[in-house]
């Protein structure tokens with residue numbers, strides 16, 4: 695069965711229906727990206743899928759024993775509580791030095807182990823957060839706008855890292871991205887959310903496009919594609935689940 699499966703998922707906040715009748719499945723090893731405008735319910739969907747937001751209707755099912763790794767959008771580090779990267783990796787569960795080192799190695803930042811958390815750059819912190827999420831050997835990794843605040847090369851490098859992690863560890867990956875123009879071509883599916891599933895499909899690989907080459911070079915093996923989706927349309931694509939053409943630039 696799917697790792698996570700939702701049927702008819704509806705979430706209301708007071709009078710506002712934030713999510714309406716959403717069906718969702720993700721399988722082992724799949725990479726799925728959720729895109730959509732502000733307030734379209736992306737974070738709410740993620741929270742509902744990990745049982746952190748209560749559905750008003752519909753259901754969410756997890757495969758038995760599912761292990762979830764979560765990379766938050768950002769971490770609010772209390773500056774009055776100094777904490778090294780090594781100690782942070784012990785939260786919420788103590789890990790051995792070997793495990794801690796291996797996790798940082800995997801996310802490409804082994805040299806940060808003794809550093810203070812609040813002295814890290816945005817990109818370094820994301821890699822530390824990812825390392826921590828990987829410690830529990832998750833079946834699925836959820837990332838909520840994990841590249842916010844990174845510059846474009848930093849963002850591209852982070853997405854390539856995510857793809858490596860999937861290839862090495864075999865975990866499924868579910869990402870929320872606010873960056874409509876950049877999603878992974880390695881995504882098996884892109885889900886476009888606007889309160890409901892507006893449309894979903896495979897992003898086109900544009901590794902041959904000049905803009906792509908200029909931004910990411912030719913050595914990334916198609917790790918990134920430029921993908922743009924207009925939200926100006928009426929929702930006539932609601933029944934067109936193969937709509938994934940977008941506009942390349």
Ligand SMILES: Nc1ncnc2c1ncn2[C@@H]1O[C@H](COP(=O)(O)OP(=O)(O)OP(=O)(O)O)[C@@H](O)[C@H]1O
Nearest residue numbers: 707708712730731732733734735736737738739872
């Ligand atoms: N706990 C809550 N109480 C009341 N309203 C909420 C709550 N959580 C979310 N909402 C509302 O639900 C809607 C969807 O919010 P959500 O954070 O899921 O959107 P999003 O697509 O992740 O947005 P963004 O791109 O801005 O992060 C918004 O209108 C938000 O104000």
